[in-house]
Amino acid sequence: MTLDFSAITPYLHMLLRGAVITIQASSLSLLCGSILGILVGAIRVSPFAPLRALAAGYIYVIRGTPLLIQLFLIYFGLPSLGLNLPAFTAGVIGLTINSSGYVGEIVRGGIEAVPKGQWEASKVLGLSYVHTMRFIILPQAIRNMLPAIGNEFVTLIKESSLLSTLAITELTMVGQQVRSVTYASFETFIMVGIIYLVMTSITSLALQYIEKRWTVD
Amino acid sequence: MSNNGNDSASSSFIPALEVRDLRKSFGNVSVLEGISLSVREGEVISVIGPSGSGKSTLARCICRLEEIDGGEVLLYGDRIDNGKHSNRDIARLVGMIFQQFNLFPHLSVLENIILSPVRILGNSPKAAEDKAMSLLERVGLCEKKSARPNELSGGQRQRVAIARALAMNPKIMLFDEPTSALDPELVGEVLDVIADLAQSGMTMMIITHEMLFAKEVSDRVLFMDGGKILEQGPPDSIFTSPQVPRTQLFLQRMLAHVGKELVQAHSDERTWTHDA
Numbered sequence: 392m393t394l395d396f397s398a399i400t401p402y403l404h405m406l407l408r409g410a411v412i413t414i415q416a417s418s419l420s421l422l423c424g425s426i427l428g429i430l431v432g433a434i435r436v437s438p439f440a441p442l443r444a445l446a447a448g449y450i451y452v453i454r455g456t457p458l459l460i461q462l463f464l465i466y467f468g469l470p471s472l473g474l475n476l477p478a479f480t481a482g483v484i485g486l487t488i489n490s491s492g493y494v495g496e497i498v499r500g501g502i503e504a505v506p507k508g509q510w511e512a513s514k515v516l517g518l519s520y521v522h523t524m525r526f527i528i529l530p531q532a533i534r535n536m537l538p539a540i541g542n543e544f545v546t547l548i549k550e551s552s553l554l555s556t557l558a559i560t561e562l563t564m565v566g567q568q569v570r571s572v573t574y575a576s577f578e579t580f581i582m583v584g585i586i587y588l589v590m591t592s593i594t595s596l597a598l599q600y601i602e603k604r605w606t607v608d
Numbered sequence: 609m610s611n612n613g614n615d616s617a618s619s620s621f622i623p624a625l626e627v628r629d630l631r632k633s634f635g636n637v638s639v640l641e642g643i644s645l646s647v648r649e650g651e652v653i654s655v656i657g658p659s660g661s662g663k664s665t666l667a668r669c670i671c672r673l674e675e676i677d678g679g680e681v682l683l684y685g686d687r688i689d690n691g692k693h694s695n696r697d698i699a700r701l702v703g704m705i706f707q708q709f710n711l712f713p714h715l716s717v718l719e720n721i722i723l724s725p726v727r728i729l730g731n732s733p734k735a736a737e738d739k740a741m742s743l744l745e746r747v748g749l750c751e752k753k754s755a756r757p758n759e760l761s762g763g764q765r766q767r768v769a770i771a772r773a774l775a776m777n778p779k780i781m782l783f784d785e786p787t788s789a790l791d792p793e794l795v796g797e798v799l800d801v802i803a804d805l806a807q808s809g810m811t812m813m814i815i816t817h818e819m820l821f822a823k824e825v826s827d828r829v830l831f832m833d834g835g836k837i838l839e840q841g842p843p844d845s846i847f848t849s850p851q852v853p854r855t856q857l858f859l860q861r862m863l864a865h866v867g868k869e870l871v872q873a874h875s876d877e878r879t880w881t882h883d884a
């Protein structure tokens with residue numbers, strides 16, 4: 392067989408529009424997921440045992456269940472509790488919660504990698520727990536965490552393709568639409584794959600740049 | 609140097625630091641077995657003793673890095689072991705210097721020093737910086753104010769750590785083997801700074817294996833073993849005529865390599881420097 396991309400060129404702008412939705416959903420989820428994840432991670436190492444257990448349970452459940460099931464629970468499950476969310480909102484919430492579990496675990500690891508002496512020096516200098524976290528531990532922990540966070544960002548962009556199951560017109564969903572019109576399955580999904588690759592590559596490069604700058608100064 | 613420590617001589621004053629029957633265990637291992645001690649304002653005491661005798665634990669209980677299991681710790685007559693004091697309250701009374709420096713690696717020297725004064729004491733950044741610069745001058749590191757800790761030698765790091773602790777205006781300074789992590793040629797510069805601080809009237813407790821330094825700088829020397837203070841007194845009598853067999857044994861071992869130097873040491877010379 393031969394590849395004929397001319398069959399899908401009229402639909403390229405549709406794919407790109409899908410990619411924009413993918414970018415919107417992923418970056419929103421990345422942002423919210425990171426903030427939530429840092430919170431979860433900080434609670435995971437807090438001195439208060441019940442809170443610690445709660446965060447550990449949260450991370451355990453999220454990492455132990457499929458993202459698809461989490462999305463279904465939010466989009467199809469919550470309406471039975473009277474909570475009807477628009478697909479995009481449900482998708483972003485699902486991705487946010489999912490990535491917060493992974494980021495939370497990364498944050499825990501990053502925080503625990505900061506030497507105990509940093510906590511002790513902070514304490515004898517009068518810093519409270521929250522101050523110590525904010526000014527001493529997290530700035531160092533985030534540095535330790537950057538490579539793993541970068542991986543998580545890339546993973547999240549790829550996994551956002553599951554939003555197609557909620558009929559959100561992100562890249563994968565649009566790909567399916569284009570395929571059903573053109574019947575050029577191979578070309579369509581090669582193109583979709585390339586667009587994902589471009590997005591993940593740019594993200595990786597950007598994170599490598601940040602990582603380098605952060606560790607130099 | 610100030611006169612020799614003698615507990616009864618200052619009974620009319622509240623001691624800067626008082627420890628009464630302090631007990632501390634880790635699990636079922638008893639590490640401090642009833643420590644009592646009293647330090648006058650301006651007094652410099654050295655704590656010596658074999659590894660594992662509980663010296664660090666004692667210092668850590670005083671600055672509240674460890675919760676105590678029994679007894680009392682008082683700073684200027686005020687009990688600080690009852691959980692009623694915040695980290696801030698303690699930090700204004702006690703400064704602690706660690707063997708491993710524990711500088712904040714992501715902050716510059718200046719930022720290390722002003723963080724607490726600005727965030728915790730509420731000083732203005734300008735005032736905190738001025739104070740920090742005068743402290744850096746005191747430890748001889750003005751030109752390093754913008755450096756990161758990893759650009760400094762061990763001796764410089766420990767001097768920054770001392771400046772950082774002093775920036776909180778503590779009334780008492782605790783040193784836990786401040787030179788043990790240093791290359792021998794860097795020990796002297798740190799001991800010089802500590803000696804100057806002692807001279808200036810700071811109340812200090814110095815845990816050290818530097819016997820010559822302890823002899824020169826302290827008003828009183830405590831020998832700890834097995835979680836107890838076995839012997840204490842003016843450095844001259846502890847080092848030249850220890851009464852307790854365990855002290856004698858410990859000093860014999862510690863002094864094997866410095867030998868006669870100790871006897872010949874003159875108090876007006878800084879005989880502890882290692883650059884001989």
Ligand SMILES: Nc1ncnc2c1ncn2[C@@H]1O[C@H](COP(=O)(O)OP(=O)(O)OP(=O)(O)O)[C@@H](O)[C@H]1O
Binds near residue numbers: 657658662665666
């Ligand atoms: N956090 C801890 N948990 C369990 N045991 C501890 C802990 N800290 C200290 N210990 C034990 O308490 C004892 C006294 O330790 P400490 O560090 O106070 O001794 P030290 O006199 O400072 O010794 P060194 O000269 O080696 O520094 C040791 O047996 C040590 O193993």
Ligand SMILES: [Mg+2]
Binds near residue numbers: 663664665784785
């Ligand atoms: Mg010790």
